[in-house]
Amino acid sequence: MxxxxxxxxxxxxxxxxxxxEREAEWRKLExxxxxxxxxxxxxxxxDDEIIALPVLYRSALSSxxxxxxxxxxxxxxxxxxxxxxxxxxxxxxxxxTFLKRVIAFFARDWPRAxxxxxxxxxxxxxxxxxxxxxxxxxxxxDSTWFYSFxxxxxxxxxxxxxxxxxxxxxxxxxxxxxxxxxxxxLFTHNAQVALLAFALGFVFCLPAAFLVLSNGMMLGAFxxxxxxxxxxxxxxxxxxxxxxTELFAIALAGAAGxxxxxxxxxxxxxxxxxxxxxxxxxxxxxxxGVVVMLGVAGALEGVGRQVVTDTSLRYAIAALALLLWTLYxxxxxxxxxxxxx
Amino acid sequence: MSAAETEVRPTPAHxxxxxxxxxxxxxxxxxxxxxxxxxxxxxxxxxxxxxxxVAIIVGVLVGMTLISFLTMISVxxxxxxxxxxxxxxxxxFLRNFYFMAFELxxxxxxxxxxxxxxxVATRNGEPLGFDAIFARNAMRELELFxxxxxxxxxxxxxxxxxxLAGTIWCAVFVFFPLMNRDRLRIGDFVAGTWVxxxxxxxxxxxxxxxxxxxxxxxxxxxxxxxxxxxLSVLEDVLRRKDEATIxxxxxxxxxxxxxxxxxxxxxxxxxxxxxxxxxxxxxxRMLFGHRRRDKxxxx
Numbered sequence: 001m002x003x004x005x006x007x008x009x010x011x012x013x014x015x016x017x018x019x020x021e022r023e024a025e026w027r028k029l030e031x032x033x034x035x036x037x038x039x040x041x042x043x044x045x046x047d048d049e050i051i052a053l054p055v056l057y058r059s060a061l062s063s064x065x066x067x068x069x070x071x072x073x074x075x076x077x078x079x080x081x082x083x084x085x086x087x088x089x090x091x092x093x094x095x096x097t098f099l100k101r102v103i104a105f106f107a108r109d110w111p112r113a114x115x116x117x118x119x120x121x122x123x124x125x126x127x128x129x130x131x132x133x134x135x136x137x138x139x140x141x142d143s144t145w146f147y148s149f150x151x152x153x154x155x156x157x158x159x160x161x162x163x164x165x166x167x168x169x170x171x172x173x174x175x176x177x178x179x180x181x182x183x184x185x186l187f188t189h190n191a192q193v194a195l196l197a198f199a200l201g202f203v204f205c206l207p208a209a210f211l212v213l214s215n216g217m218m219l220g221a222f223x224x225x226x227x228x229x230x231x232x233x234x235x236x237x238x239x240x241x242x243x244x245t246e247l248f249a250i251a252l253a254g255a256a257g258x259x260x261x262x263x264x265x266x267x268x269x270x271x272x273x274x275x276x277x278x279x280x281x282x283x284x285x286x287x288x289g290v291v292v293m294l295g296v297a298g299a300l301e302g303v304g305r306q307v308v309t310d311t312s313l314r315y316a317i318a319a320l321a322l323l324l325w326t327l328y329x330x331x332x333x334x335x336x337x338x339x340x341x
Numbered sequence: 342m343s344a345a346e347t348e349v350r351p352t353p354a355h356x357x358x359x360x361x362x363x364x365x366x367x368x369x370x371x372x373x374x375x376x377x378x379x380x381x382x383x384x385x386x387x388x389x390x391x392x393x394x395v396a397i398i399v400g401v402l403v404g405m406t407l408i409s410f411l412t413m414i415s416v417x418x419x420x421x422x423x424x425x426x427x428x429x430x431x432x433x434f435l436r437n438f439y440f441m442a443f444e445l446x447x448x449x450x451x452x453x454x455x456x457x458x459x460x461v462a463t464r465n466g467e468p469l470g471f472d473a474i475f476a477r478n479a480m481r482e483l484e485l486f487x488x489x490x491x492x493x494x495x496x497x498x499x500x501x502x503x504x505l506a507g508t509i510w511c512a513v514f515v516f517f518p519l520m521n522r523d524r525l526r527i528g529d530f531v532a533g534t535w536v537x538x539x540x541x542x543x544x545x546x547x548x549x550x551x552x553x554x555x556x557x558x559x560x561x562x563x564x565x566x567x568x569x570x571x572l573s574v575l576e577d578v579l580r581r582k583d584e585a586t587i588x589x590x591x592x593x594x595x596x597x598x599x600x601x602x603x604x605x606x607x608x609x610x611x612x613x614x615x616x617x618x619x620x621x622x623x624x625x626r627m628l629f630g631h632r633r634r635d636k637x638x639x640x
Contacts, residue, residue, distance in 0.1 A: 013549050013617075013620065013621055014624065014628070016549045019547055026544065030544075034541075036447060058373060061373050062375075070628065073547060073548070073576070079543070079544045079545070081378060082540060084377055085537075086539060088369075088377060089449065089539070093449075094470065101471060184429045188429055188430070188432075192482075195479050196483075196487070198479055199481075199482035200483060273530070277464070277530075277531065277533025278533070280473075280530075280533065281473050281532065282472070284472045284473070284475040287479060288472075288475055
């Protein structure tokens with residue numbers, strides 16, 4: 001070696017000079033990032049800063065790569081890693097506005113997810129119908145079956161023991177006062193049940209299937225009780241005005257759950273972890289739509305049903321709602337654009 | 342060096358960053374070809390972040406309840422309807438969409454996660470979409486609310502075996518993150534996400550700025566005693582500025598290089614000079630292709 005004693009005072013390390021040369025750029029990037037991260041979009045940044053950001057990001061990445069090779073200052077490397085990570089997530093993050101995401105969801109993502117999960121949806125609808133038919137037949141033969149399908153809290157006095165007049169009054173009751181409270185309650189309650197059905201699907205479909213089935217059974221048991229008093233036509237209008245939307249939504253939630261459970265059990269060609277995240281995202285898109293549908297159903301049940309008391313008009317609304325949902329979700333259309341906007 | 346001395350000695354708890362070192366680091370190569378070496382969040386950090394978020398949600402709910410009661414009392418019962426609706430919607434949205442709304446922001450983190458320097462990211466480096474955020478948060482129904490309602494409501498009604506079975510069932514979901522390498526909860530598993538550490542760091546002073554090194558001269562032979570690992574421990578000691586530790590470490594290094602304390606030489610000045618010399622020596626060797634791992638690395 002050339003010298004025995006290190007002349008400390010005159011010594012400047014390569015890594016130190018490197019840092020001095022680049023430090024200003026890093027601080028500039030840090031400053032832009034700090035402001036970009038606090039605003040919901042990049043609106044607070046000037047045009048120059050938006051143009052500078054990717055350039056500064058790439059230069060910071062190259063600094064990181066150099067620093068790892070030549071510097072042993074661990075706090076510097078940790079700083080650059082943190083800076084580059086933050087910049088990476090900003091530069092390669094989602095760049096669309098909230099409004100554009102919403103439009104893309106309604107125009108493309110939701111119907112596409114619904115169509116891709118058609119088989120699961122068909123199974124969920126079949127289970128609902130099966131539950132309804134079984135409960136109807138059993139309750140018609142022996143009315144005590146009703147209590148096995150419907151919890152007393154939900155029945156609210158409507159049961160095999162109620163008279164025709166009592167039942168009729170529940171169908172055409174006018175509760176003008178708390179309409180919007182009622183609608184809100186129905187929405188939040190149903191949406192929570194739908195979310196549960198989705199999440200439960202994870203456990204190999206079974207709990208979700210049970211939830212969908214028991215939903216159908218409840219319906220069938222009620223139909224049987226009202227039919228026994230000759231009120232089946234009126235009951236149909238009462239339940240279907242929101243029921244077409246709500247039952248459809250719950251069937252879709254069940255379908256989303258089935259997709260999760262089925263993929264967990266049978267991931268196919270891909271690894272289970274990969275298959276699950278693809279299935280989870282697809283099902284989640286459908287679930288977002290389910291929450292929207294349940295909002296509509298809550299409004300129809302809480303407000304629409306109280307205002308509209310004519311049974312044939314109730315049937316008309318029910319049919320129209322079903323037609324619109326089916327057309328909207330399943331009518332074939334051109335799929336364009338990138339799925340993840 | 343004897344065999345007894347070459348044993349790996351446990352690092353004292355107050356120095357070094359060893360516990361985090363490699364176990365939770367995951368590779369994420371950017372399109373520019375640089376590995377960002379993401380560091381996953383520990384389960385304890387995530388639990389803390391979650392508790393902060395729950396505290397915020399509960400706080401907001403309590404505040405909302407108070408406000409709706411006060412408006413009912415002051416305005417009269419005519420405003421009952423509107424305050425009940427607001428309360429019901431708020432509790433529904435807080436329970437379900439608090440997490441989603443915050444994770445949709447560019448920071449990708451709820452206030453609790455921000456406080457701990459964490460963020461949500463997709464495992465494959467793609468942008469974090471709403472579908473993934475919805476999926477990971479909807480699964481909370483299964484992971485948290487179902488077990489909670491089971492414990493609070495059904496647990497008491499069900500018999501012994503049923504509650505035991507229910508508790509085991511719930512425990513599987515609650516402790517799922519502890520059963521996999523990536524600390525994924527079920528929501529992360531379903532959505533293809535994970536939670537990483539992305540703290541804001543400030544650029545600290547370069548200890549090799551030279552001005553503070555003083556007049557202590559270190560020979561090359563003296564600098565050849567240690568490796569990179571010891572250098573980073575020394576860096577920690579110098580940044581922490583704890584008198585007792587500095588004294589102890591200075592004494593230890595002087596003993597190792599067989600050098601007595603010079604007249605008027607402070608421990609701080611000695612350590613700074615030694616740090617600079619060691620770093621210069623090691624970085625110099627690194628430029629020639631050899632990175633000396635630690636003091637046992639003899640090459």
